Structure formats: C-alpha cells, structure tokens
Amino acid sequence: AQRVTQPEKLLSVFKGAPVELKCNYSYSGSPELFWYVQYSRQRLQLLLRHISRESIKGFTADLNKGETSFHLKKPFAQEEDSAMYYCALSSLGGNQFYFGTGTSLTVIP
Amino acid sequence: GAGVSQSPSNKVTEKGKDVELRCDPISGHTALYWYRQSLGQGLEFLIYFQGNSAPDKSGLPSDRFSAERTGGSVSTLTIQRTQQEDSAVYLCASSPLAGTSNQPQHFGDGTRLSIL
Numbered sequence: 001a002q003r004v005t006q007p008e009k010l011l012s013v014f015k016g017a018p019v020e021l022k023c024n025y026s027y028s029g030s031p032e033l034f035w036y037v038q039y040s041r042q043r044l045q046l047l048l049r050h051i052s053r054e055s056i057k058g059f060t061a062d063l064n065k066g067e068t069s070f071h072l073k074k075p076f077a078q079e080e081d082s083a084m085y086y087c088a089l090s091s092l093g094g095n096q097f098y099f100g101t102g103t104s105l106t107v108i109p
Numbered sequence: 110g111a112g113v114s115q116s117p118s119n120k121v122t123e124k125g126k127d128v129e130l131r132c133d134p135i136s137g138h139t140a141l142y143w144y145r146q147s148l149g150q151g152l153e154f155l156i157y158f159q160g161n162s163a164p165d166k167s168g169l170p171s172d173r174f175s176a177e178r179t180g181g182s183v184s185t186l187t188i189q190r191t192q193q194e195d196s197a198v199y200l201c202a203s204s205p206l207a208g209t210s211n212q213p214q215h216f217g218d219g220t221r222l223s224i225l
Binding site for chain 2: 004006036043044045046049086088096097098099100101102
C-alpha cells in the first residue's frame, strides 16, 4: 500500500533557525514526491517536486530512496514560512496522489 | 476562470439528506481530482477524472459517494444519505494533462460540509 508519513503535526522554530519537515513514504514502484503548502487563508499550492531538483523560497528537498524519505529543509526560517505543509506521493506518470497528514510550521519572531 | 472554483463554499445539512458539490476546473485542464480533508487528517484521495472518465473509483469511501464530469469541464461530487462522518472539507484540484504526475495540481478553496 502507498503511504506517506509526516511524523510531526506541529513544529515551531525561531526565525533564522534551520527547519526540517520530515516525510517518509512507503511505495513499491517508482514514486514521484511533492511538497504542497497552504498559507493562512490561501489555497493549497505546490511548493516543489523532487524531479525538478529546484529550490523554492529557500526550501529544498532531496529524495532518499534508501531511507524512503523526502524531508523538506530550509537553512534560515522566516516568519512568512509559517504554514501547513503536506508531503505527497504519486506513481511515476500516475494520476493518484497520496498526501500525508500535514505539518503545521510556526516560525517564532 | 482564474482558478479552480468550488461551490458552495459552505454547506450545512441534516443527516440523511443528499448533497451535491460542484467543481469548475481551470479551462483546458484535462485532469480533475477530488479530495476529502477531515479534522486532523491529511488529504484523502477520492477520485480523479481524465477527461470525462474516471478510471479508478476505489478511493470513494462508500457507495453513497458518486462523481461525474461532463463536457470535460465541470464535475459534481454527490453524497447520498449523508452521515455525520461525512463532515469535512472537500477539495477539488485540476491539472493540465493526465498521465503525467509531474504536472502541478491547482486547488480550489474547498467546500466545508457540515452534517448535523
């Protein structure tokens, strides 16, 4: 079965501190991994995807197939990073998406 | 339109009633997805449409749930004989092309459904 686990429901860090949001997955095929973000009173939106190997708003995420992880990292958290973050998985070229339960990040000024 | 539009934004109804939720995707988007977000839960995948067809309906929680899409555009999610456990936010998303999961999904604001 496909499954995405985000172990932390709530995460608080101070402004300027590094932040890491954890995501582990279980999937038998070739997965595609994503991070979606929902800021207060805004729609859920794509933050980044592993195939793009890009850095968005200072965030990066590396797919570690050995550890089946796709942790989201940022070296220096900003107040505007406070939001709900969802890790998601899809099969390569597939149409079904599986989301984790989300991590609510609060960056303390 | 500018984005995915869902209606109504809020729906309160009595247990046992039928409800219909509507999703208007971004024009030209082939793929359309329905999710359910319950309190304290992640996004639960319900169904997706590739054009007007739904290749996999196994995500629907029960036979009280059904969805259709006409004209490759608007989709409706119908819940019959609603139960209190159906209370949730129902999110719709669309993406430009089906079969390529690297297409980002564009989400609507959702419909908050409350069953009394």
